[in-house]
Each structure stands twice: as C-alpha cells, then as structure tokens.
Amino acid sequence: MxxxxxxxxxxxxxxxxxxxxxxxxxxxxxxxxxxxxxxxxxxxxxxxxxxxxxxxxxxxxxxxxxxxxxxxxxxxxxxxxxxxxxxxxxxxxxxxxxxxxxxxxxxxxxxxxxxxxxxxxxxxxxxxxxxxxxxxxxxxxxxxxxxxxxxxxxxxxxxxxxxxxxxxxxxxxxxxxxxxxxxxxxxxxxxxxxxxxxxxxxxxxxxxxxGGINGDIARVKANWHPDWGRPPQTILNGSHQFADxxxxxxxxxxxxxxxxxxxMWNYAAGVHHWRPRKPDHGLSLVPSRSALWLNWRGERFGPMPLVGGFDTRDLVGRICAEERGYSWQILNRKIALKELAISGAEFNPNVRERNLRGFVADTLFGNRWLYDQVTKNCADVVVSETLPELVARMNVLQGDNAVNEAKVRASVASYDSEIDRGPALYNDEQLRRLAHLRRWKGDRLRIANFQKIIEPGTGPLMAIRLFIVSRKSxxxxxxxxxxxxxxxxxxxxxxxxxxxxxxxxxxxxxxxxxxxxxxxxxxxxxxxxxxxxxxxx
Ligand SMILES: Cc1cc2nc3c(=O)[nH]c(=O)nc-3n(C[C@H](O)[C@H](O)[C@H](O)COP(=O)(O)OP(=O)(O)OC[C@H]3O[C@@H](n4cnc5c(N)ncnc54)[C@H](O)[C@@H]3O)c2cc1C
Missing domain, CATH: 3.50.50.60 (FAD/NAD(P)-binding domain)
Incomplete structure (x- = not known):
C-alpha cells in the first residue's frame, strides 16, 4: 500500500x-x-x-x-x-x-x-x-x-x-x-x-x-436535459476520457x-476523429456560417435557419428535435477554405506554434492544410463536383436513402437565387445574420462574402455529416x-x-x-x- x-x-x-x-x-x-x-x-x-x-x-x-x-x-x-x-x-x-x-x-x-x-x-x-x-x-x-x-x-x-x-x-x-x-x-x-x-x-x-461528467456518454445520456427531448443515438466524445x-x-x-x-455545453457540429484517442472520439467543427444546414433528410432547417455564433444550445436542441439526431452541412471548397475550422489546439498548428506568418496566411488566403486533412481523412465528409453525385455519396455514407436529392436541390437553388438578387434584396435570415456577423472585423476575415453554394470555380461541393459532440459539464x-x-x-x-x-x-x-x-x-x-x-x- x-x-x-x-x-x-x-x-x-x-x-x-x-x-x-x-x-x-x-x-x-x-x-x-x-x-x-x-x-x-x-x-x-x-x-x-x-x-x-x-x-x-x-x-x-x-x-x-x-x-x-x-x-x-x-x-x-x-x-x-x-x-x-x-x-x-x-x-x-x-x-x-x-x-x-x-x-x-x-x-x-x-x-x-x-x-x-x-x-x-x-x-x-x-x-x-x-x-x-x-x-x-x-x-x-x-x-x-x-x-x-x-x-x-x-x-x-x-x-x-x-x-x-x-x-x-x-x-x-x-x-x-x-x-x-x-x-x-x-x-x-x-x-x-x-x-x-x-x-x-x-x-x-x-x-x-x-473535470466534469461529459467523458462518460452513458452518463451524458442519463442526464440529458428535458429541453432537448430524447438524446441522439450517437453522441461523440469531445471531453476527457476520465471525465466520468x-x-x-x-x-x-x-x-x-x-x-x-x-x-451541458455540447456542440452541434461533431465529426469522428480520424486518429481517435478514446472510443467515439469526436472533433467539434466550428460550424461554417455560409454552409446550408440541413436535417437528416436533406431539408434545410427552418423557418429560422441554423447559423453558428449565436446560441450553441439552441443549435443542439433544434437538431435533437428531429427524428434522427444528426444533421448535414453543404458547402463548397471556396467556403471551406475560408470557414472550415476545428476547435482546439490540435488542428490549429499555426496558432499553437505561434507562427504569425502562417496564421495570417491561413486567414487571408484560406487554410489548405486543414481542407486537405478533413477531406482526405474524415469519415463524415464526402465531396463531389455535382449535386446528384454528392447526395448519392451522402446516402452511401449513411447507409440508406434518407437524404432526398430534390429537397437538397430546392434548398440550394432557393438560397443561391437570393444571393443572385443582390445584397439590397437579401431577405433570407441566414444572409441577414451573415451580414451582421461580417460587420465585426475579427469575424469578417473568417466568413465568406455571401458565397453561393453552386457556382463555377468554387467546387468541388462538400457535405459534412454532423453529430452532437459532448464537451463541457x-x-x-x-x-x-x-x-x-x-x-x-x-x-x-x-x-x-x-x-x-x-x-x-x-x-x-x-x-x-x-x-x-x-x-x-x-x-x-x-x-x-x-x-x-x-x-x-
Ligand atoms: C478541444 C477542446 C477545446 C476547448 N476549447 C476551450 C476554449 O477555447 N475555451 C474554454 O474556456 N474552454 C475550452 N475547452 C474546455 C476546457 O478545456 C475545460 O473545461 C477545462 O480545461 C477543464 O479543466 P479542469 O482542470 O477542470 O478538468 P480536466 O482538464 O478535465 O482535468 C481533470 C483531470 O483530473 C483527472 N482525473 C479525473 N478523475 C480522476 C480520478 N478519479 N482520480 C485521479 N485523477 C482524475 C483527469 O485525468 C484529468 O487530468 C475546450 C475543451 C476541449 C476538449
């Protein structure tokens, strides 16, 4: 002893x-x-x-x-x-x-x-x-x-x-x-x-x-807040393995x-870590603001669209209110280069290593390293040059035909056509919020400039399957x-x-x-x- x-x-x-x-x-x-x-x-x-x-x-x-x-x-x-x-x-x-x-x-x-x-x-x-x-x-x-x-x-x-x-x-x-x-x-x-x-x-x-309790997913589910309804089947672990x-x-x-x-302070945009250090190890993406956020069927969340940066708890609640507690974001390479980010030290090497030149370059010209890491390694990401093929890959990834291509196409077309009408006529709540977010200079550098989802020269298209990720108690x-x-x-x-x-x-x-x-x-x-x-x- x-x-x-x-x-x-x-x-x-x-x-x-x-x-x-x-x-x-x-x-x-x-x-x-x-x-x-x-x-x-x-x-x-x-x-x-x-x-x-x-x-x-x-x-x-x-x-x-x-x-x-x-x-x-x-x-x-x-x-x-x-x-x-x-x-x-x-x-x-x-x-x-x-x-x-x-x-x-x-x-x-x-x-x-x-x-x-x-x-x-x-x-x-x-x-x-x-x-x-x-x-x-x-x-x-x-x-x-x-x-x-x-x-x-x-x-x-x-x-x-x-x-x-x-x-x-x-x-x-x-x-x-x-x-x-x-x-x-x-x-x-x-x-x-x-x-x-x-x-x-x-x-x-x-x-x-x-530490907290959020490293024990069974305990997280047992203490799920009633506002969030039923806990989703899959909750990724973004906490400490010994936070039990x-x-x-x-x-x-x-x-x-x-x-x-x-x-709990759980996040809405979790993906599987491709080098897991614990069971169901999840990474929390900073949700892209210019992406379209869709439910498990491929329908855009509405009438109030989901946009990160305002109320994380609400994002989690909205997704958990769906029949299946995961969601999708659809974007393109141009948006991803500007907005793709993963919370934490591991995937922000330039800030972690205090590399000012690299940090400024990423901010101004896009983070190609992260884009490559995510598109090559992340099991929850699919890319394609065309929307029908993208949806087909989403369905292969999920293992059923839950995502409805017509619904995805309609959401993308409606959003893109609004951007085509010009800033003076933006009436979509996501665009209104993007305008507000971009007014703060610290955020403007990291948010695309009212970017359409489908536009020549911005591809390929990208879809990310997002799970709830458990984080803080x-x-x-x-x-x-x-x-x-x-x-x-x-x-x-x-x-x-x-x-x-x-x-x-x-x-x-x-x-x-x-x-x-x-x-x-x-x-x-x-x-x-x-x-x-x-x-x-
Ligand atoms: C990827 C990521 C990004 C984050 N980003 C931010 C951020 O930007 N801003 C922010 O404010 N917060 C952030 N957080 C949250 C923040 O890091 C944590 O809330 C905080 O570090 C918790 O610190 P702690 O000392 O209370 O507990 P912990 O860091 O969890 O440490 C607890 C320690 O106790 C040990 N332990 C547990 N049980 C036992 C036991 N029975 N016996 C002995 N030892 C035990 C564990 O091994 C561990 O080392 C982030 C968290 C993660 C995972």
Whole structure:
C-alpha cells in the first residue's frame, strides 16, 4: 500500500489543479497532485483546448474600440444563462457568476499576463444570443499559442516554483474515495492504473479538480436535459476520457450536493476523429456560417435557419428535435477554405506554434492544410463536383436513402437565387445574420462574402455529416464562494473543496443554462485561485 501525506491533496492535474497548486505553493503549503492519467497528458483538457477565455474590459477590447463593463457583462451573463428560470433563487451559481465577472480582469487576465501568457490582439464575438441576449460585445480572448501554450506555461510555472520542493506529483493513480474521520474529509484513497495497487493520501484539505461528467456518454445520456427531448443515438466524445463523474459520486457519498448535471455545453457540429484517442472520439467543427444546414433528410432547417455564433444550445436542441439526431452541412471548397475550422489546439498548428506568418496566411488566403486533412481523412465528409453525385455519396455514407436529392436541390437553388438578387434584396435570415456577423472585423476575415453554394470555380461541393459532440459539464459539485463543497442545506463539508469543471466552474453551475464561451478555462483558473485563498486563510 502506497502511503502519502501533504497539507493539500488535489485530485486532477488539469488547468484547475495546476493553478491551485501554484497558488498554494506560494502560500507555503505542501501539495500533492494525484492524476489517473499519464504524465504526458499533464494539463488535462486545457492542453487540447483552443484557449479562448471570456474576459471583461481588457486592453485588447479597448484597443479594438469595444466599450465593455462588468455591469454590461453581468447583465449578458444572467440573461443568457437564464438565471430567472430558477426563479432567481439558485444562490451559489449566481454568486459565482457575479464574482467571476467582477474579478476576472484581476484574477484571470492579469494573473495570466503576469506569467507571460499573451492574447490575440482582437477578441472574437461568439455567442451573441439568438435574439441578441448573449455577449453584447466581443469578449472571447484567444491565447496566443492556444490552450496548449496555456497548459504548458502553467506547468512550467508550477515545476519552476521557488517552493517546488513542497510539490509531489503522482500520475497513473486513480482516486476512488474520499477518506473521512470525525466528520472531516482528511484525504483520499484509490488504486494505481497500472497494477491496481492500493494507495492512500492523508491531507488537511482535499480539492476535487477532476473535470466534469461529459467523458462518460452513458452518463451524458442519463442526464440529458428535458429541453432537448430524447438524446441522439450517437453522441461523440469531445471531453476527457476520465471525465466520468467518479469524484462527483465520491463527493456525494460524503454528503456533497450535486446540481444541474443536466446542464451541458455540447456542440452541434461533431465529426469522428480520424486518429481517435478514446472510443467515439469526436472533433467539434466550428460550424461554417455560409454552409446550408440541413436535417437528416436533406431539408434545410427552418423557418429560422441554423447559423453558428449565436446560441450553441439552441443549435443542439433544434437538431435533437428531429427524428434522427444528426444533421448535414453543404458547402463548397471556396467556403471551406475560408470557414472550415476545428476547435482546439490540435488542428490549429499555426496558432499553437505561434507562427504569425502562417496564421495570417491561413486567414487571408484560406487554410489548405486543414481542407486537405478533413477531406482526405474524415469519415463524415464526402465531396463531389455535382449535386446528384454528392447526395448519392451522402446516402452511401449513411447507409440508406434518407437524404432526398430534390429537397437538397430546392434548398440550394432557393438560397443561391437570393444571393443572385443582390445584397439590397437579401431577405433570407441566414444572409441577414451573415451580414451582421461580417460587420465585426475579427469575424469578417473568417466568413465568406455571401458565397453561393453552386457556382463555377468554387467546387468541388462538400457535405459534412454532423453529430452532437459532448464537451463541457455546466453543472457539478456545489461549492460556496470559498470553493468549499456544500451539502443539501448549504453547509460546508469540512476539509473538502471543488474547483474547475468538477464544480460546474464554480458553485455547481455558474454559467446557468448557457455559457457565453471561454467561461470554462476562465472559470477553472478563477475557482482555483479562490480555493487557494480560502485554504491559505
Ligand atoms: C478541444 C477542446 C477545446 C476547448 N476549447 C476551450 C476554449 O477555447 N475555451 C474554454 O474556456 N474552454 C475550452 N475547452 C474546455 C476546457 O478545456 C475545460 O473545461 C477545462 O480545461 C477543464 O479543466 P479542469 O482542470 O477542470 O478538468 P480536466 O482538464 O478535465 O482535468 C481533470 C483531470 O483530473 C483527472 N482525473 C479525473 N478523475 C480522476 C480520478 N478519479 N482520480 C485521479 N485523477 C482524475 C483527469 O485525468 C484529468 O487530468 C475546450 C475543451 C476541449 C476538449
């Protein structure tokens, strides 16, 4: 039996676990991080992420001419998250939301800048809200180097900490239980992944930083939100393979309250990874805005068409309301070169490697590398020079004749003829939204200029089959503003803390029903810092 001792044991070496460890070392604590993954994956999901962080009133915003304020930001947060749906009484998540908005400039932005993290000069404008109830201004600040750089730099800071002698790291160790004595959580126990040898850790404080539940698709389906009807048959896994809720259950076994597990930030445009690292590994495409979005039969979604960038939750709900819970996008090579993008560090090498020249070239001239990767390797993509052949290939891919060629042809013809009539007469809702999206310079560079689907010289045509991809848990282990896990009465459980995605990014669900994007990495860093401060006190 392996026996370990520390002042604080942290379960999970993702961004939340790493940041809390840095702050705890600075407070003189002896820290042990236990992670069931291998050392190569130290950093968790942050390492795979794109690194977009939701921040308010930053120099990047001001330099881009954006007037923002914590008041406006909080108003957007509460309305997009639909906090009133709980009658406004769900106290902990709301207080975490208020605190994050008020403190993120200091505790996230300045903290990261202080550790040498830079951002792209112009924030992007995501989650604007279907009817304008989302981000009123651009707030998504992308780390120059993606989440990979963010995680790598934080690991560097941790390992290079002046008090790194007080840090111990255990990889391939799975925590299964919290240890309790005299009403106090005083450590954890579990087994190693390699040979199932038992181990225990004794500590005054225990921090759960083990991520969400969205890596367990059975659990995702079991907690499917009623607004989304039945869960689709296929849900791809875009989360961590160990985000299975084991530590949520351990917290609940000690009386910790789990809340809002049915609130998730899943994405509508998932495709199968062609080099999967886990079962049903999904990639989340940033849905092309100029593509036509069709249901499983090949009918265009309507009367309100599906367009990305406004309300991700609505996209998922609209697709799940169909008899079959997957969809198609139809576009052409010209649109794909401009708009095709995959969320995360892996398929954005120029941003990840901080290659400015490559990044600018991709943005201005189109990302040929990504187009080739996707069209050559992705099992959910078909291309063809003609529409009838494209539809035939879609049907071969799906294995039945579900896609109706006449319906696809009619949708494409109607959309293209509207573009032919000229901008002054655009009356299609997708075109109206494209005009709005293109007005923000950060987005204009990445959106085609009212491009028809069928036009000589723009081919071949491309169809992408899109599945729902599971990603983030908005709910989780409920915590108070000191990140202490609370029970059903709201009383803290002595010695136990939860941070990051495990805690629904703070309070057991600080985003509410919807997230303004980038509040995940931001929430991990912020909740980690609050926990360290509380323990240090
Ligand atoms: C492709 C991709 C792109 C993303 N892009 C963005 C973005 O641009 N902006 C944004 O805000 N968010 C983004 N996210 C989400 C964000 O990366 C995560 O929400 C965040 O990194 C979660 O961090 P965490 O530390 O809470 O948990 P995790 O990163 O999940 O880390 C948890 C750790 O705990 C370990 N663990 C789990 N259970 C146990 C156990 N029982 N015992 C021991 N160890 C355990 C795991 O091995 C893991 O290392 C993205 C995610 C992905 C996958």
């Amino acid at each position: 392996g026996r370990y001792k520390a002042d604080v044991v942290i379960v999970g070496g993702g961004i939340a676990g790493i940041v809390v460890a840095i702050d705890l070392l600075s407070l003189g604590q002896r820290v042990l991080i236990v992670d069931r993954d291998s050392e190569a994956n130290f950093g968790g999901l942050a390492k795979e992420s794109f690194g977009g962080i939701w921040l308010v009133d930053t120099p990047q915003q001001r330099r881009s001419g954006i007037k923002d304020s914590p008041e406006l930001a909080l108003q957007n947060w509460l309305s997009f998250g639909d906090f009133e749906a709980d009658g406004g009484v769900d106290d902990h998540p709301r207080r975490w939301a208020e605190a994050y908005v008020a403190d993120c400039a200091r505790d996230v932005y300045r903290f990261l800048k202080g550790h040498g993290i830079g951002f792209l000069p112009m924030p992007l404008w995501v989650e604007r809200g279907l009817y304008g109830n989302g981000n009123a201004v651009p707030r998504w600040h992308v780390v120059w180097g993606t989440g990979h750089r963010l995680a790598a730099r934080m690991i560097e800071v941790l390992r290079g900490h002046p008090d790194a002698g007080k840090l111990e790291l255990l990889f391939n160790h799975r925590v299964e239980r919290l240890e309790v004595a005299a009403g106090l959580v005083n450590g954890v126990s579990g087994t190693t992944e390699v040979d199932r040898a038992a181990f225990t850790v004794e500590a005054e404080s225990t921090i759960i930083a083990s 809720g084991l530590m949520h259950d351990a917290a609940a076994a000690c009386g910790g309250q789990l809340t809002h597990l049915d609130r 908005l709910g989780g282990i409920r915590s108070d503003l000191s990140a202490r896990v609370v029970d059903d009465t709201g009383a803290p459980i002595a010695g136990l803390y939860a941070i990051g995605e495990a805690a629904g990014f703070g309070g057991g669900g600080m985003n509410g029903l919807r997230a303004l994007e980038g509040t995940f990495l931001g929430g991990c860093i912020y909740s980690a810092r609050r926990a360290a401060r509380a323990i240090g006190r």
